[in-house]
Amino acid sequence: MSVLQIKDLTKMFGKFTALNGVNLEVNEGEVFGFIGPNGAGKSTTIRILLGILKATKGEVKIFGKDAWSDAVELHKRIAYVPGDVNLWPNLTGGEVIDLFVKLRGGNHQSRREELIQRFDLDPYKKCRTYSKGNRQKVALVSAFSSDADLYILDEPTSGLDPLMEQIFQQCVLEAKEAGKSILLSSHILSEVEQLCDRVGIIRQGEMIETGSLSELRHLTRMNLILETKEPITQLYELKGIHDVKEKNGILSFQVDTEQLDTVIKHVSPFGIIKLESTPLTLEDLFMRHYEKKGQSDQIQGGRS
Template sequence: MTIIKTTNLTKKFGKFTALKGVNLEVKPGEVFGFIGPNGAGKSTTIRVLLGILKASEGEAKIFGKDAWKDAVEIHQHLAYVPGDVNLWPNLTGGEVIDLFLKLRGVPHKNRRDEFIERFKLDPSKKCRTYSKGNRQKVALISAFAAEADLYILDEPTSGLDPLMEKVFQDCVIEAKRAGKSILLSSHILSEVERLCDRVGIIRQGEMIETGTLNEMRHLTRTNLLIETKLPITGLYEVKGVHDIQEKEQTLSFQVDSEHLDEVMKYVTRYGLIKLESSPPTLEDLFMRHYESPGKNSRLGAGGHS
C-alpha cells in the first residue's frame, strides 16, 4: 500500500492557484524529499495532507484514507513537525512533550527521556524562554518519541545548530530502518541528499521532477577539474561543456553526462596531469531547474516516479 498518494491535487485561493495538479507518492519505509523555493507550494501541499486545507480538485490519501474526511483517524498514526513551532508559553518543554504523548496514548517515558537527552533539551524551562531552535527540539522529541507510522516534517531543522541537525538526521535514519515512512520538506539540500530515497521538486505549484537522486543525476552535469601539459584550445566549442573557468594551469567546467566520453577524449590529447571529477549535487540540479523557468525538464512537467 502507498502511504501518501495525491492525484491531480489542485488548490485555489480565489483566483490564485497555489497547487496545479500535484501528483506525489510516498512508499512504505521511504524517505521522500519534497523540495522547492519558498512559495512553491510545499506547505500548502502539506496542509492539504494534514486535513487543514481542503483540496479544490483531485484527491489526497494517506494510508489509503481520504486526508480531509478521515483526518482524525489518520492523525493517530502520523507525527507532524512544522518549520515554525508555537508552544504554550507557560508550560515547560517537558510538560508540552508529555501532553503531546498523552494525546497519542504513548506511555514511552524511556523514549521521551532518551530523545530529550539526545537533543540536549532542558525540559524544566518554560516555553516562552526557549529560542527557535529549542522550540523545534520540543516538536522533534514529541514526534520521534511517539513512534508514528508516518512523519511529515516541514523544514524541521530550521533554527537547529549543525550538531543538532546531525542528531535529527540520525533519528530519521533510525525511523526509516524501523520501517516508518517520512515526507521531508527541506531547503537544506545536503540534508535531502543524505537522507532521501527519492526526491520531488515543486515549482510554482507544479511538480517538475520526481525520481531517485541517481535517476535525476542523468539530467545533471559532472564537475571536472583538470590540469594538462599543453594549454587546451577550443573547449568552448565542444558539445556538452558548460561554465568553463580558468585558473593558471587548471580548468574547471561542467559536462553533461551524455557527452562525458567525447569530452574526455578531447582533453586527453593535451596530456592530462591532474583530473578531479565530482558528481553533480542536488544543488546543481536545483539551480538548473530554476534558471530556466519556461522550460520543462526532459522528464516532462509531471516528472516520473
C-alpha cells in the same frame, strides 16, 4: 504498499492557483524528499495532508482514508514537525513533549529521555526562553517519541546546528528501519541526498520531476572552482561537466558526483593552485537546471 497518495491535487485561493494537478505517492518504509523553491506549493500541500486546508479538486488519501474528512482519526498515526515551531510560553519543554505524546495515546518514557539527551535539550526551561533551535528540538523529540506510522517533516532542521542535524538524520533513518514512512520537505539538497529514497520536485504549484537520486543525477552534482598553473585542455570533452565559466583564469563548473574522480585526475597535471568544492544548493539547481529546462521547453513548444 502505498501509505500516502495524492492524485490530481488542485488548490485555488480565489483566482490564484497554488497547486495545479499535483501527483505524489509515499510508500511504506520510504523517505520521500519533497523539494522546491519558496512559494512552490510545499507548505500548501502539507496543510492539505494534515486536514488544515481542503483541496479544491483531486484526491488525497493517507492509509487509504481521506485527508480532510478523516483528519482526526489520521492524526493518531501522524507526527508533524513544522519549520517554525510555536510553543506555549508558560509550559516547559518537557511538559510540551509529554502533552504531544499523550495526545497520540502513547507513553514512551524511555524513548523520550533518550531523545532529550541526544538532542541536548534542557526540558525544565520555559518555552518562552528557548531559541529557535531549541523550539525545533522540542518538536523533533515530541515527534520521534511518539509511535507514529507517518512523519511529515516540513523544513525540520531549520535553526539546528550541524551536530544536531546529524542527530536528526539518525532519527529519520531509525524510523525508516522500523518500517515508518517519512515525507521530508527540505531546501538542503545534501540532507535530501543522504536521507531520501525518492525525490519529488515542485515548481510553481506543479510537480516537474519525481524519481530516485540515481535517476535525478543533477541533484547530486558538485560546484567546483579551479585555478591551475597552466590552461586546462579538453575539459569540455569530459563526461559529467556542466555550466563551465571562466573569469581571470579561474574556472567554475558543475560536475556529476560519479565523475569527480575522473575530473580531478584530468586537471591535476596542469598544476592545481586552488580547488574549492561545494555541494549544489537548491538555488543553483533551480537557476541553472530548471530555468534552462523551462526555456528549452518553451522553445520546443514554439517550434512545434
